[in-house]
Amino acid sequence: MTNIPETGRTPRVQIRLVAIQILVLSLLGTLGGRLWYLQIREGDQYAKEASGNHVQQVVQPAVRGSILDARGAPLADNETRLVVSASRTDLLKMKDDGKAVLTKLAGVLGMRPKEVMEKVRLCDAETPQPCWNGSPYQPIPITDEATAKQALQIRERAEDFPGITAEPQAVRRYAGPGEANTAQVLGYLSPVTDEEIQQAQDTDSPYLRSDQVGRSGLERQYDKELRGKAGVTRYEVDNLGRVIGQAESDTAQPGSNLVTSIDARVQRVAEYELNEAMKEARKAWDRNTGEKYKADSGAVVVMEAKTGRIVAMASNPTYDPNAWVGGISAKDYKKLTGKNSNYPLLNRAIQGQSAPGSVFKVIPTAAAVNAGYSFNGPYDCSSSYSIGGQVFKNFESKGYGPISLGRALEVSCDTVFYRLSHEEWKRDGGTKPKKNTNDWFYKTAHQFGLGAETGIDLPNEVTGRVPDRKWKQDYWKANKDAWCKTGKRGGTYAEQIAYENCLEGNQMRAGDSVNYSIGQGDTLVTPIQMATIYAAISNGGTLYNPSVGKAVVSPDGKTVQEIEPKSHGKLPMNQKTLAEMDDALAGVATRGTAAWRFAQVGWPQDKIPMHAKTGTAEVYGKQTTSWFTTYTKDYAVVMTISQGGTGSGASGPAVRNIYDALYGVSDDGTINKKNALLPAPEKNLPKIQTDGSITPPKISKDPAEDQRASQKGETAPDEQQLAGTVATPTTENRDTRRRRRGSGGRRMLT
Amino acid sequence: MTGANSFQVSGYGPERAGWARLFARDSLARRLDWPILLAALALSLIGSLLVFSATRNRTEINQGDPYYFLIRHIMNTGIGFALMIGTVWLGHRTLRTAVPILYGASVFLILMVLTPLGSTVNGAHSWIVLGGGFSLQPSEFVKITIILGMAMLLAARVDAGDRQYPDHRTVVQALGLAAVPMLIVMLMPDLGSVMVMVIIVLGVLLASGASNRWVFGLLGTGTLGAIAVWQLGILDDYQIARFAAFANPSLDPAGVGYNTNQARIAIGSGGLTGSGLFEGSQTTGQFVPEQQTDFVFTVAGEELGFVGGGLIIVLLGVVLWRACRIARETTELYGTIVAAGIVAWFAFQSFENIGMTLGIMPVTGLPLPFVSYGGSSMFSVWVAVGLLQSIRAQRPMSA
Secondary structure, eight states: OTTSOTTSOOHHHHHHHHHHHHHHHHHHHHHHHHHHIIIIISHHHHHHHHHHHHEEEEEEOOOOOOEEOTTSOEEEEEEEEEEEEEOHHHHHHSTTTTHHHHHHHHHHHTOOHHHHHHHHSBOOTTOOSSOBOSOTTSOEEEESOOOHHHHHHHHHTGGGSTTEEEEEEEEEEOOOGGGOOOHHHHOOEEEOOHHHHHHHTTSSSOOOTTOEEEOSHHHHHTHHHHHOBOEEEEEEEOTTOOEEEEEEEEOOBOOOEEEESOOHHHHHHHHHHHHHHHHHHTTSEETTTTEEOOOOEEEEEEEETTTOBEEEEEEESOOOGGGGTTSOOHHHHHHHHSGGGOOTTSOHHHHOOBOOGGGGGHHHHHHHHHTTOOSSOOEEEOSEEEETTEEEEOSSSOOOEEEOHHHHHHTTOHHHHHHHHHHHHHHTTTTSOOSSOOOHHHHHHHHTTTTSOOOOSSSSOOOOBOOOHHHHHHHHHHHHHHHHHHOOTTSOHHHHHHHHHHHHTTSOOHHHHHHHTTTOTTOBBOHHHHHHHHHHHHHTSEEEOOBSEEEEEOTTSOOEEEOOOOEEEEOSOOHHHHHHHHHHHHHHHHTSTTGGGTGGGTOOTTTSOOEEEEEEEOOTTSOOEEEEEEEOSSEEEEEEEETOOOIIIIIHHHHHHHHHHHHTBOTTSOBOGGGOSOSSOOOSOOOBOTTSOBOOOOBOSOHHHHHHHHHTTOOOOOOBOOOSOSSSOOSSOOOSOOOOOSSSOOOOOO | OOHHHHGGGSOOOGGGHHHHHHHSTTOHHHHSOHHHHHHHHHHHHHHHHHHHHHHTTOTTTTTTOTTHHHHHHHHHHHHHHHHHHHHHHHOHHHHHHHHHHHHHHHHHHHHHHHSTTEEEETTEEEEEEEETTEEEOHHHHHHHHHHHHHHHHHHHHHHTTSOSSOOHHHHHHHHHHHHHHHHHHHHTTOHHHHHHHHHHHHHHHHHHTOOHHHHHHHHHHHHHHHHHHHHTTOSOHHHHHHHHTTTOGGGSTTTHHHHHHHHHHHHHTTTTTOSOTTOOHHHHTTOSTTTTTTTHHHHIIIIIHHHHHHHHHHHHHHHHHHHHHHHHHOSSHHHHHHHHHHHHHHHHHHHHHHHHHTTSSOOOOOOOTTTSOOHHHHHHHHHHHHHHHHHHHTSOTTO
């Protein structure tokens, strides 16, 4: 024992024991360090993951607000459909994962059991459609077209159908009161995209995955107001998805209703007349091109002159907005957006731009007066005007000799404006412009609001274009390379033009100023701009921002937020000039280019003074654009038809018919108040009931038909009351018009 | 000085004799290692709370009684505590003579597992179901008998004063003694337990003073064996993926990767102070599998946070630190080897268990000493505590 130390261990063992002790401590230290890393350093991240793990949301979609016409007729509302849905969570609790229940359900609904099972399975990489790609905690819709009898069967035998619900749900419907389509103004909805959810995440109105979002028109412009707030119930769930507690719940708040200034009846008449005018135009022979007019698109705007509110706005070609409800089918989508579709989604009243032709002439008239020319003149209305050998013809009229500016408007004499504009161009220095050019004719156009948005409450309005010096410079910069490449001296017409543009495209040439003075050349305007201008001439000079929305009414009807007319400027004319111009435009309707549409065919000018201007714009390579701008003291009506012929020729009868309908004027000039749809603009909002609902007015089946009939001396048929109310989608299946559906596209219920 | 008569000279009055006897210098109470005892008790108590939290809602396993596992965990702790007292009372020296019998019995038991009497739980055929809700996992007991058996062989000639270090022959015998049950356990297959036993053998060899050649030889063989298994494709890809999934959960997202991921989320979400006992959503939502046994630490991590998790590690550290001291301070090599074997066992099993919940060790089915639910494990760790106490109590007081 002598060689063993007192402690009983040799140094080797002692050292090894110490090493073990150190090793053990460092292992524990490692654990502590890792624990610190996970819990303290990365703790927030894991806490987030954990909450994502165990909280699931169930969304009760908010009922979208209705869009109403000025008298309360629903242009867009919701219809109640009986939706049968299955709760996956409940089904999974059953022994056979709910197979028996689903099979029984298939029997009731008249579907194949396989069909039903496929609808409730979850989508993943290996599961083809049909499958459910929403949240597994959301009730999964099996059908949205259940009959009341089927729904009753399911609800009365609830114990036989655990986890199955049959409940009415609100679905968007574009009711089309009185056949008024209003498609482009209303716009449409489509499901929210991931990107939008991301973007709106931290705003005060975040999207839910089930949300439908307005994509155009009023649905988009007033999306936030109409959408409401979906109710969300958050459940805590365990690893199998079983609910272990309810975390919090917000009830759904329905969206507000939007009252518009649209009058469904006038809208219908406008749509109908536009379409008829285009159909008529297609029968007419175009001598210039040697074929019939194509009349490929058109637009008409009926605006309240004193407020800028839109009473009707139609765009042609058009489409059925109900095609979008419940998800558009691929076929329908192609029809609306494909190459051969002629883009019916475009609202040509605010998104269609073309050269205005002679309806533009009010601008050079004002410009001339502002530049110091007398309104009375006289100015020589020759049959042509030539500059350095280039002859500019008087397109729409013959020579009238010396006349005033007013008379020049009446007879639409081009040469008067050629001369004035050319003179001003020379004063500004011609091809070698002075340092501070006056540019009266261009400045005035800007003051009239051209080349800029009117500020209408519809998305994606286009600005048109005033081809002033700045634009010419910018345009030349952007295109000169291409011009210089293709241009050839003495080549074809196009090559010659390109050659000239390459050389001096940045210069304001004499010909430019001459063409511009009659609304030709590079000038582009939209129908809504013209309506705004002519309404301003009517109302004494105020340029109103056109508006469709009139008031936002909360779902309970307690808060009514009126949308007041806003103006974006005054016309650059004094009252005297304005009055003279007003006279001249009345002259157009009584003795000028539009007389054969009004005064000569029984328009009661003494009772309802009519003012008008016609325009026939030349477009290179195309048939002429028909423009017709008119106003009374109440309304401005502007119509344009692309490749449609002359202003008064193609658009004249339609505009006359719209006025006839508004005021109840017969062909012989008598005014029948009973037939008048809207002899004065609707000042009041529709009556809102105490429960927040708005009772829709009586609207006949087709006001356009009535209008045609009344012209033949018949009286309008009895108007029918539309059943139901608007603001509160009830739980009953309303017996109203079924929405017209596209080619059976599956609705995406979320 | 001997313990037998020291309290008679303590001078206290007879009316205080009971307490006085217990706390008198050299009394058994004074010789016990109280830090180990208290730490082990605290761990068992914390364990009972965690097991309760993890199982009170698991109706599919707790037979509808939320206290089912809580009561059983406390019962197991009580039985374990009694086994500890029994072990101390017998003393490790007395047990030394019974080692052959204990070893034989434990090997017999694990052989029974391979017969139809055994049953499979979580892929390892390592249980004997006794009926009435009780079952045994004999591999837990083997850990003790390997330590005792090897210590007996390796210390015999050294403690007798014949040699300074165990000779090669003895080492071979000791390794053979360990190899038999280890092979059987490997057949089950219970690789986690085999890993613990390998570490135990290593710890025992180190403490015995066996030649460095044995130690490094064993380490080298183990490393080469692992490389061979890897390279020769003995394991299927999924097995390798499962092994490696602790570091990269996406390798086995539905299996081990899921466990690892959920465990990490549970622990990570605890933060500094946790969500509060019984308040953990991961635990209540049962996102972590095997949470009352192998993944019990995740309950602590989520509901008690860094403070609670850290406390468990510190308490384990107290046990291990004191055990190391006991190994160093005892005079006999036998006691040293037994204590060191227990240190190796506890240290590795704790590190592996907590490490796998933290995602730094591969996932294996090993319980956390004292804390995890499970009778066999609880009994064996408390017997080990009894052995440690006995070794300390019987050392000379001069130390």
